[in-house]
Amino acid sequence: MGVLHPHETKGLRIAASLLLDEPAPTKSDVVRTLNSKGYRTARGSEWRTSVLMRTLLHPRMAGLDEEGNPIEDFGETVLTVDEHNKLNAKYAPSAHDEEGEAQAVPRPAYDYLLTCGLSACGQCKHPAVGARVTGDAAPGYRCPPPTEGVASCGGVRMTAERLETAVAEEVLAELMRPGVQERLARMQQDIKDEVSRLRAHVQGANQRFAELGDLHGRGLLVKAAFLAAQDATKQDLKESRTRLRNLEQIAGLDISTVTDVVAWWNSAPQTSRRALVGLVIEVVYVLPSGHGPHDPHERINIVWRTPS
Template sequence: MGARLTGYASTGGLHPQEAKGLRIASSLLLDEEAPPKGEVVRTLNAKGFRTSRGSEWRTNVLMRTLLHPGMAGLDDDGNPIEGHEESVLTVDERNQLVAKYGPPADNEKEGAAPRPAYDYLLTNGLSGCGVCSCGMVGARVTGDGDPSYRCPPPRDGHASCGRIRMTADRLETAVGEQVVAELLRPGVREQLAQLQQDIKDEVSRLRLHVESAAKRFAELGDLYGRGLLVKAAFLAAQQATKQDLKESRVRLRLLEQVDGLDLGGVTDVVAWWNSAPQLSRRALVGLVAEVVYVLPSGHGPHDPHERINIVWRTAS
């Protein structure tokens, strides 16, 4: 078995200290006035950050790690890894690093350039299956197929139906058109400030909820240890708490992006949407919409608008 990828614990989930160091490095390298890579490495080592092997960072090791698709929760083909709880970097952050510093040498395949990862607009809770309400994931039907959204196939512990699929281009284009149309309605732009304040409040609540997870696990263990919970009830409660923590982390990461969105100087929403980076578009969708449900094809397979139902946010 090979060494684990720095930033992730061997039992799954993030390694908090390692992930923190990698995020610091990513932020420094993506800054407009980024210091030399060697200086970033010296900064990490001086702060006590180490690789998964406990070694000090070297420049080539740091760049190979940051450019690895697993940093963004992707497999080698650029598809989201199913069951992946939280990633060290967002897909957008990793794509920016690849664009700025080139693809990792380990990903280069003889005779063909590596396919760039697709940056899905509506994953991590922004889209849901219109049949079973489970979150949609990004995937390709085949290795060289078009990026698509799909409801995950049913499996133990996952109540998805696996019946709904839609290509990313059709879904994202239709959602973008409806989001822009919603923002052009009278009075909606004036509601954005209140929506952002609502999200800021939710971010604060979610951070506290995530930070208190260790206490909740400890309380469950204490109840079990004192014989107040039978084993089956303890394991079920523990699993439910893990799932809640996973979902809270995903939502927190999304809402943190939404919280930082600045539309104050935007006068032409259409032009802004057409030129904005995917991270900003995702934040805008998350600001105005709770979720985008993808419906069965039914009688309108040729019009993507017939296959989506957007649940819009309302200000408190």
Template sequence: MARLTGYLSRHGGLHPQEAAGLRKAASLLLDQHSRAETSRVINAQGYRTTHGNEWAPEVLVRVLGNPRMAGLDDDGEPIEGFGETVLSPDEFRRLLVLFAEQVEQQPPAREAFEYLLTEGLSECDLCDWNMVGTRVSSGGAPAYRCPPPRAGQPSCGRVRINADRLEDSVAEEVLAELLRPGAQERLARLLADLRDESVRLKAHVEGAEQRFAELREMRTVLVPSAYEAAEKATRQDMRDARNRLRYLEQLVDVPVEGVTDLVAWWNSAPRKWQRALVGVVIVKVRVLASGRGRHRDPSARLRIEWR
């Protein structure tokens, strides 16, 4: 189990810098600052999570709502020998009351929207950054946008398009491509290739333990910097392989082989199958800037990279 922010281990022992940031956040929240504003303040002052990430409002609330912030167990009783705590029990209980009140004041949740082209399937044409799903306001229509730039993220934040315009145009292009003569055979070959890649990646992931064992045996013959670089590269390779495998596993089981009326299939298919089919036939969709109204046809803003 990962240690809790503010402590040196899951059993206690205060982490002075992290504890200071959490205490600052608690004070701001109890002084009626919003969660978003509180997160901005402590991020600007250099406070980070245990993983070195900036604080998001929901993460901050989840951490401060952990009873171990005040040295308490899940029943609210003091943990014997826990030592110095980030918050006092009174501060912790006041925060819980505040969080409960905020939940009651929140407006009804808006209807969830399943985006078709997130997670790398759409990309900003200006900066090559992945588009994300967003809404301009709580009642706004779903849209895609290039996220604003921030530290370590050189996105431009300048490209946006309504979800229905982007998704309908891509769906039309995908279905038109798959209705061409010979498309079913090409689709079958693509699925077979992706399944083969999935099998290879699975074997690669399963062999990770052996590769790490071999790397540890070389520790005594490598200079420390070389060993650290090799270990870092190996861990990154495994993260990439696992992410790619999870992605492929979503694609290879799409039930389209043998379908005779692809349009009818698309119109009734669950979102996950539509995403899978799109992912099988395209690499990504590049979204161009709006051109100040010149692109009245949304398809004119798209450049599709086909597999």
């Protein structure tokens, strides 16, 4: 259900890397490799080919629901969306069952450019999520409907094509301004500094949990306060890991030798584009459709990142 065990996760990532190789070993060879290295299923059994493939091809491995939409606040994933798409394209079951009857072909997951906090509702400021209104609808971004504990309005929606195209045009225009390379270098260094801080913060989580347990054990923290502090620490750790994963992609981006940013953008993988967008902007607010429904540029408000 999305909770990662470090040892299990490492084995699944090794299997995915092997299967994505060209030429790739057989699925049976991959299973033998995992079992020989001591990797086991969540139930402690040796891997079998059918179990491994069913696990790796499941959308939750990339933090997606059954419709291919990102699950809000899912946290760390086994696979990136791009890896999930490649594995499904290469190994998804046939479109016909054993009796030759046509099966519904799973829709490929859409790799959203502006999730993970890069886009937000222009009315309530809640982070936007990737979603489709119906099974056949085009991918889009929306403010999630309000629920208990979620302070969102659910009143803003925009198709992915319109939003991503408009943001990409403005980002590329910004990158063609004079002196941008120096500014990007300073912003990237700021992000690298935050990555170092977040890594230390995440690594210190066990110590923080231990200190809470010690206070509770010595009677210095009543049970209700202990449980509340523990829940807050867990939530902080989850959010920190998610932010760290996103910032690591930005910190690892290398565009120092790029001379034609438009050509680079047109050929770059989505993960690199997302990292570049995250380097340049803090967030893009999506305004309600009354703010210029025929021009997507009139419906976005970009908060640009500035170096410290």
